[in-house]
Amino acid sequence: MNRLLFAAVLSAILATGCATSSAPPGTQVAAERLQQTVVPGTTTKAQLLEAFGPTKNVVFDSGYEAWVYQSPAGGGRFSEFVVLINPQGIVVKTRTREATLPAR
Amino acid sequence: MTRLAPVRVVFALALLSSPLAGPAAAQTAGQPATVTVQSTRDPVDKSYRKMIKGMERFARDHALAPNAPLRFQLLPRLPGVNMSGITLRVAGNTVSIPVPVAPDNSFVLPRNEQALREDAAVLASRKTSSMTWRAQIVTPGLPAGTRRLGDMRLECLVGVEAGLVSNSSPLFSWISDALTSPDQVCNSPNGNYLFFADRPVFAVRLRSANGTNERVETLPFNMLYAGGEQTKADLQYCDCQVMLDRTFYAPIWDKSWPDDTLVEFEYMEDTP
Numbered sequence: 001m002n003r004l005l006f007a008a009v010l011s012a013i014l015a016t017g018c019a020t021s022s023a024p025p026g027t028q029v030a031a032e033r034l035q036q037t038v039v040p041g042t043t044t045k046a047q048l049l050e051a052f053g054p055t056k057n058v059v060f061d062s063g064y065e066a067w068v069y070q071s072p073a074g075g076g077r078f079s080e081f082v083v084l085i086n087p088q089g090i091v092v093k094t095r096t097r098e099a100t101l102p103a104r
Numbered sequence: 105m106t107r108l109a110p111v112r113v114v115f116a117l118a119l120l121s122s123p124l125a126g127p128a129a130a131q132t133a134g135q136p137a138t139v140t141v142q143s144t145r146d147p148v149d150k151s152y153r154k155m156i157k158g159m160e161r162f163a164r165d166h167a168l169a170p171n172a173p174l175r176f177q178l179l180p181r182l183p184g185v186n187m188s189g190i191t192l193r194v195a196g197n198t199v200s201i202p203v204p205v206a207p208d209n210s211f212v213l214p215r216n217e218q219a220l221r222e223d224a225a226v227l228a229s230r231k232t233s234s235m236t237w238r239a240q241i242v243t244p245g246l247p248a249g250t251r252r253l254g255d256m257r258l259e260c261l262v263g264v265e266a267g268l269v270s271n272s273s274p275l276f277s278w279i280s281d282a283l284t285s286p287d288q289v290c291n292s293p294n295g296n297y298l299f300f301a302d303r304p305v306f307a308v309r310l311r312s313a314n315g316t317n318e319r320v321e322t323l324p325f326n327m328l329y330a331g332g333e334q335t336k337a338d339l340q341y342c343d344c345q346v347m348l349d350r351t352f353y354a355p356i357w358d359k360s361w362p363d364d365t366l367v368e369f370e371y372m373e374d375t376p
Binding site for chain 2: 064
């Protein structure tokens with residue numbers, strides 16, 4: 001296939017993929033609920049699933065997992081709440097990223 | 105800091121490489137297909153000429169990291185690869201130059217005119233596809249657990265110029281050659297140049313000071329772990345395959361962050 005044609009087709013596909021604006025991936029949960037429910041060193045993966053359901057996550061070869069939740073912050077903005085789960089299934093760290101506009 | 109998820113590229117490539125997308129779709133039943141193989145060269149072989157071009161790029165853009173030297177580094181690409189005791193040499197038709205490798209698998213590539221004339225290869229004592237390569241440009245004296253954004257900008261320019269990234273699919277290599285240059289990759293939010301922290305990371309923060317004003321921002325989740333969208337099937341094509349928990353994108357394209365910006369790591373485990 002002609003390389004220029006390939007590049008044009010690929011660019012069109014990529015541009016289409018960029019054209020939408022929506023909430024970022026991850027289950028939406030109110031920030032207060034997350035802060036109250038998730039306690040590093042105590043909360044388990046099973047408890048997270050029971051409380052909030054599945055969400056976007058990455059599982060690593062080490063056995064660690066990173067899960068991300070989105071908290072609506074008004075004006076179409078979302079804060080991120082990220083949870084680190086150790087290989088034993090215990091939450092070991094959490095962090096919050098302040099609200100931003102959704103990815104476009 | 106919005107950026108395009110690389111998984112879309114994987115999808116697009118899969119779509120366009122489908123039999124329905126090419127001339128094969130027009131092939132009539134009963135006629136055997138003819139496939140012409142243009143080259144059998146391993147797509148991740150390292151060209152000495154290209155790596156020297158990367159070194160020349162470093163010299164041209166050294167202002168991004170004025171106090172940092174240039175080294176290259178070998179990193180694991182496939183599970184189980186033994187990264188201890190690797191030896192390296194520049195090999196041409198008549199020339200063979202050993203290259204000392206440091207304990208962290210970094211090295212300085214010597215310049216040799218004979219090797220350049222012979223279009224030599226840079227060969228390691230491991231199967232080429234089992235490793236990936238990066239430029240390593242680190243300003244001395246930075247606080248522990250930090251990088252400097254200007255160093256990383258220059259790493260990207262040098263790394264792409266030198267042809268170091270080892271995505272293993274020939275289709276990826278093909279499209280990379282067709283659509284990208286160092287300036288395109290390193291100055292675009294969709295450049296998708298992957299960086300690797302020294303240990304698994306939980307958060308990456310940018311910190312810059314302008315007089316008494318300090319700007320601090322945490323990278324969004326989709327800039328960690330190669331976007332967090334990769335399936336196991338996608339990962340085999342990514343040179344982040346066995347370093348996913350160390351992988352991140354840095355906003356090297358965003359000039360609102362000065363070169364002296366510190367990139368701070370919060371690691372998954374507090375002690376190495």
